[in-house]
Amino acid sequence: MFPELNNLLNTTPEGAEQGKLTLLCDAKTDGSFLVHHFLSFYLKANCKVCFVALVQSFSHYNMVGQKLGVSLTTARERGQLVVLEGLKSAVDIFFRPQEEPHPLQFLREANAGDLQPLYAFVRDALEPVDCGEAAWRCPVLLVDDLSVLLSLGVGPVAVLDFVHYCRATVCREWKGNVVALVHDSGDAEDEESDVLLNGLSHQSHLILRAEGLATGFCKDVHGQVRGALAHWELLASSVRPTAPGQCRARAAEDPVEKTTAAHHPPGSKPHVPVQDTGQECILFRQRNVSCCSVT
Amino acid sequence: MAAAGTCGTGTRSTGSMVAAASTNNVTSFQRRGPRASGADSGCSRLVSIAGTRPSVRNGQLLVSTGLPALDQLLGGGLAVGTVLLIEEDKYNIYSPLLFKYFLAEGIVSGHALLVASAKEDPADILQKLPAPLIDDSYKKECDEDVCSHKMEPDIKMKIAWRYQLLPKMEAGPVSSSRFGHYYDISKRIPQELIETSKWHGFFLPEKISSAFNVESCSLTPGYMKLLQFIQNIIYKEGFDGSNPQKKQKNILRIGIQNLGSPLWGDDICCTENCDTSHSLTKFLYILRGLLRTSLSACIITMPTHLIQNKAVIARVTNLSDTVVGLESFIGSEKETNPLYKDYHGLIHIRQIPRLNNLIYDISDVKDLAFKLKKKLFTIERLHLPPDLSDTVSRSSKQDLAESTKLLGPGCGMTAGGKKHLDF
Numbered sequence: 134m135f136p137e138l139n140n141l142l143n144t145t146p147e148g149a150e151q152g153k154l155t156l157l158c159d160a161k162t163d164g165s166f167l168v169h170h171f172l173s174f175y176l177k178a179n180c181k182v183c184f185v186a187l188v189q190s191f192s193h194y195n196m197v198g199q200k201l202g203v204s205l206t207t208a209r210e211r212g213q214l215v216v217l218e219g220l221k222s223a224v225d226i227f228f229r230p231q232e233e234p235h236p237l238q239f240l241r242e243a244n245a246g247d248l249q250p251l252y253a254f255v256r257d258a259l260e261p262v263d264c265g266e267a268a269w270r271c272p273v274l275l276v277d278d279l280s281v282l283l284s285l286g287v288g289p290v291a292v293l294d295f296v297h298y299c300r301a302t303v304c305r306e307w308k309g310n311v312v313a314l315v316h317d318s319g320d321a322e323d324e325e326s327d328v329l330l331n332g333l334s335h336q337s338h339l340i341l342r343a344e345g346l347a348t349g350f351c352k353d354v355h356g357q358v359r360g361a362l363a364h365w366e367l368l369a370s371s372v373r374p375t376a377p378g379q380c381r382a383r384a385a386e387d388p389v390e391k392t393t394a395a396h397h398p399p400g401s402k403p404h405v406p407v408q409d410t411g412q413e414c415i416l417f418r419q420r421n422v423s424c425c426s427v428t
Numbered sequence: 429m430a431a432a433g434t435c436g437t438g439t440r441s442t443g444s445m446v447a448a449a450s451t452n453n454v455t456s457f458q459r460r461g462p463r464a465s466g467a468d469s470g471c472s473r474l475v476s477i478a479g480t481r482p483s484v485r486n487g488q489l490l491v492s493t494g495l496p497a498l499d500q501l502l503g504g505g506l507a508v509g510t511v512l513l514i515e516e517d518k519y520n521i522y523s524p525l526l527f528k529y530f531l532a533e534g535i536v537s538g539h540a541l542l543v544a545s546a547k548e549d550p551a552d553i554l555q556k557l558p559a560p561l562i563d564d565s566y567k568k569e570c571d572e573d574v575c576s577h578k579m580e581p582d583i584k585m586k587i588a589w590r591y592q593l594l595p596k597m598e599a600g601p602v603s604s605s606r607f608g609h610y611y612d613i614s615k616r617i618p619q620e621l622i623e624t625s626k627w628h629g630f631f632l633p634e635k636i637s638s639a640f641n642v643e644s645c646s647l648t649p650g651y652m653k654l655l656q657f658i659q660n661i662i663y664k665e666g667f668d669g670s671n672p673q674k675k676q677k678n679i680l681r682i683g684i685q686n687l688g689s690p691l692w693g694d695d696i697c698c699t700e701n702c703d704t705s706h707s708l709t710k711f712l713y714i715l716r717g718l719l720r721t722s723l724s725a726c727i728i729t730m731p732t733h734l735i736q737n738k739a740v741i742a743r744v745t746n747l748s749d750t751v752v753g754l755e756s757f758i759g760s761e762k763e764t765n766p767l768y769k770d771y772h773g774l775i776h777i778r779q780i781p782r783l784n785n786l787i788y789d790i791s792d793v794k795d796l797a798f799k800l801k802k803k804l805f806t807i808e809r810l811h812l813p814p815d816l817s818d819t820v821s822r823s824s825k826q827d828l829a830e831s832t833k834l835l836g837p838g839c840g841m842t843a844g845g846k847k848h849l850d851f
Contacts, residue, residue, distance in 0.1 A: 163782065165782065166786050169786065190720045192784070193782075193783060193784055196486075196784035196785070197784065197785065197786060200785075200786070219713075219717075220713070220716060220717035220720050221717060221720070221721065222717075223713055223714050223717040224659075224714060224717040224718055224721065227655070227714050228656075228659050240710070240714075241646075242646065243646045244646070280743075280746065281713070281746075281747075283743070284706065284709035284710070284713065284743045284746070284747060285706065285709065285710055285713060286646055286706035286709075286710060316742075316746060318739060318742050321738050321739050321741070321742040322738050322739055323738075323739030323742060323743070324739070325739070326739065
């Protein structure tokens with residue numbers, strides 16, 4: 134969990150909002166630090182978390198989690214965290230066929246159909262139980278990342294359906310949260326990815342975009358986060374956001390950057406309009422979409 | 429599915445040298461530098477495998493790519509359990525060299541090899557591996573070549589001492605290095621080294637003709653067979669922890685040549701929209717799952733410039749761990765450009781994995797070029813030549829900068845857009 138990012142988003146683990154779909158999106162950079170942030174954030178917030186980890190192995194997430202102050206193994210033993218490890222189960226599905234359907238069953242099928250087994254897995258993992266003395270605050274689904282599903286042959290519409298179902302169940306019925314990462318393919322002309330990204334952007338309440346700098350590689354600044362516009366620098370166990378124009382790699386005064394940073398995008402209704410972080414006006418854009426009702 | 433290759437017992441004489449080096453440590457208060465960590469007694473559990481060392485940053489076990497200059501760029505080496513993807517150069521001249529270096533390093537370190545190809549018989553590939561330069565023979569062989577401008581590390585600089593700390597991108601031999609060797613590409617590897625090594629070959633034409641019963645699966649038959657072959661080797665030889673190895677643990681080095689080319693039965697290189705476009709990405713995903721649960725490292729060369737659909741390349745990159753691109757000057761405008769006259773091509777480090785960490789080992793230098801010498805493949809930092817003429821004005825300097833930008837990302841890496849500066 135990065136306190137700086139919480140400050141920018143004006144949230145704390147104690148006062149986390151409920152019923153929201155947060156879309157994490159990265160373009161020309163790696164946005165996985167946002168996944169680590171939200172994973173540790175919700176574990177600290179005492180939420181029941183279902184983590185669909187398709188990119189890295191569990192030990193990787195665990196090691197990073199420890200640096201951020203949460204232990205994934207103990208959370209898993211306590212029953213707070215349910216992890217679906219994509220890489221490991223892919224091997225199991227492929228070489229050791231089982232009888233009962235696996236959440237990632239589509240890997241074996243020639244024409245990957247829908248993600249119904251995956252949805253069933255999420256539902257079973259997060260379904261609130263009454264008996265438990267350990268009452269978790271709210272259920273949270275975290276997916277890293279949805280673009281992998283496209284690479285594995287699932288159509289974008291099937292992924293959108295999956296997110297829609299999860300939103301209806303987790304966000305609306307159980308008043309929980311859904312957080313998902315997608316890659317923005319940018320100029321790679323990936324039509325499927327564009328369909329997915331646009332569809333998700335339409336549904337989500339908050340979009341955090343991690344972008345590489347347009348000017349290219351920089352040693353001290355790894356990119357910028359849009360949504361909460363700030364440059365960030367990744368450190369071994371934290372993220373240091375700097376307002377544009379304020380980082381130490383700066384060469385000279387550049388007053389132009391300040392005005393563009395605080396410029397409202399046309400047509401957007403900022404919910405929490407402008408926050409003062411002490412350095413710079415940082416715009417926080419929140420999409421005002423009411424959660425639709427699904428039967 | 430029996431291994432086609434000859435299976436002997438590997439020699440692991442190099443392993444004892446690493447253990448012996450640990451006795452030289454006088455004090456325990458030492459900086460965990462790349463060289464010190466190899467001999468660190470605290471890491472003796474990890475160093476027990478020859479030709480490996482733990483990463484300074486994330487504790488992951490590393491193997492050498494066979495090219496110490498490349499190891500340095502990738503943060504010390506290639507992490508065990510990850511995939512190194514080499515984007516082939518246009519005429520496929522230089523990428524086979526990296527492939528051979530990787531395999532030769534495996535033979536010298538006593539690792540098990542798995543060579544897969546659809547084009548050449550793996551036995552032939554092994555015959556063409558470069559010969560390792562053992563330290564004493566190296567000294568007399570290339571005194572005139574590299575050693576001439578390689579500083580002796582013992583000499584303390586009195587003035588300009590800061591230069592002593594500069595990392596050496598240059599390929600120069602470290603005499604006691606057991607991690608990463610140097611090779612002479614003008615000579616073949618000695619026969620006895622190949623005979624004593626343990627290797628498995630996967631030659632696609634043989635495998636496909638032998639049994640052609642395709643299970644209804646979304647993978648093309650070639651990929652399917654290869655995955656089953658790799659899984660079989662990993663399971664049988666005990667490279668996954670489940671079937672514990674009786675003898676000393678060893679690393680499996682997997683090399684896959686020209687993956688994705690039409691010879692593999694994949695048509696992503698032929699048409700833009702094909703039915704099997706998910707075959708390659710799916711293969712990579714399952715392969716990575718296999719590697720993550722076993723003691724193995726994999727190198728793949730892929731003709732990415734042949735892949736018609738650009739979206740597939742982006743996905744392949746996302747599904748690999750380390751991605752290195754080679755861009756040769758042959759046949760391009762850059763061949764005659766005076767900027768590049770000393771080099772044969774550019775090397776792009778496109779992706780470095782984040783393992784057990786938020787950040788990755790990033791080198792400060794992004795503009796790198798490679799040069800193929802008579803005996804050696806070297807990677808060097810690309811420098812703009814100094815502007816020596818007196819009459820040159822500021823505007824013409826900008827013109828030169830513009831022209832380099834147009835020519836490619838090699839020099840313009842830090843300046844993608846000229847007006848948009850973020851800081």
